[in-house]
Amino acid sequence: MQEYYIGWGTLSLINAGIAQGKNRSGLNWFLLSLLLGPIATLAVVIAEKR
Structure with missing residues (x-):
């Protein structure tokens, strides 16, 4: 569980x-x-650069 x-x-x-x-x-x-893990990864990758 620690690896997780x-x-x-x-x-x-x-x-x-x-x-x-x-x-x-x-x-x-x-x-x-x-909080969101991989979902946040997807969101930050898709987000446009400011």
Whole structure:
């Protein structure tokens, strides 16, 4: 079960990095990713760059 948490946290960090690259709030996307996981990844990838 611990691997699940590590993977989810890593995904959240990756999403925050992608969001910052698109001039969006990394912290907000990190927190959103903790809740939604892969759905947030899809949303941040599809989002337009500001």
